[in-house]
């Protein structure tokens with residue numbers, strides 16, 4: 001990535017333009033200085049249009065409904081090891097299904113803007129949510145022999161970064177999605 | 184949300200409240216959600232552009248979060264976890280309902296002189312110059328329109344960053360996407376929004 005691209009991206013993600021790493025470059029580079037200026041303008045517009053804080057009685061109103069719901073134990077014991085193994089297998093199969101579905105979707109409807117909005121999501125919530133990708137991004141999933149899932153989301157503007165997701169997390173995520181629609 | 188020094192000194196933090204919730208303290212649970220209600224509402228409002236829809240999304244999200252509190256795994260801050268759930272609830276609600284034009288009760292009172300009665304959702308604070316208020320609601324509509332051109336994931340990422348002031352690292356940790364992806368989404372969102380803002384300034 002070119003130095004200016006790196007700088008504009010870090011400014012977009014909240015880097016301080018007056019900080020020691022960026023200030024010298026911004027003083028010398030018109031393009032990056034313009035970008036920093038338009039960030040300031042957007043931030044000012046954003047602050048000026050901030051929604052009003054809701055009054056406290058609105059919280060009381062929704063909380064009285066929520067509090068009336070029957071509740072589960074707040075922190076249950078974790079699942080047994082055997083259950084974890086069974087769910088690991090299920091999660092791997094779901095990953096497979098998710099891939100097949102994404103592939104099928106891209107063949108069937110190449111203009112589909114966002115996989116999360118599609119009805120098939122309900123059948124593969126754990127995977128579809130976990131590896132959410134944007135149009136234009138490329139998603140690679142790799143399941144290692146020890147049950148770990150490696151997700152690599154790439155977009156044209158970035159070098160690739162790989163995250164490795166622990167099998168345990170996949171299991172908990174799977175359980176969560178079974179308990180309710182993807183949170 | 185601004186906190187006074189006195190609040191910081193006396194109020195238990197989220198982790199302490201979670202411990203109390205674990206012991207079955209219902210008032211701790213209420214406090215845990217109450218303290219994040221304001222930011223959750225603002226995030227939902229940015230995504231839905233409407234007072235009542237925002238409140239519905241917060242209620243949906245809070246209901247889900249309460250039901251799944253046992254599964255909160257502390258991989259990110261409670262606040263981030265909660266806002267992620269509210270964001271998803273808002274996106275779901277947005278899909279189910281067609282987006283209505285941005286209107287908040289304070290806008291309505293500014294636009295319509297017959298509707299000057301203070302309402303429950305009015306801004307708390309000094310009265311605002313009506314011309315300024317009109318300008319603000321125009322600006323908000325333009326920002327909303329630009330946000331609507333973004334994909335749901337990019338929109339949600341930017342709103343969590345700009346409205347809830349979550350860092351890109353927190354967003355990445357909580358959404359389990361690579362940091363580079365979050366940075367790309369923020370950059371792309373800014374490109375779109377800043378482009379529109381520039382255009383608006385040129386047109387004006």
Ligand SMILES: [Zn+2]
Pocket residue numbers: 003004007025029030031032033
């Ligand atoms: Zn530069």
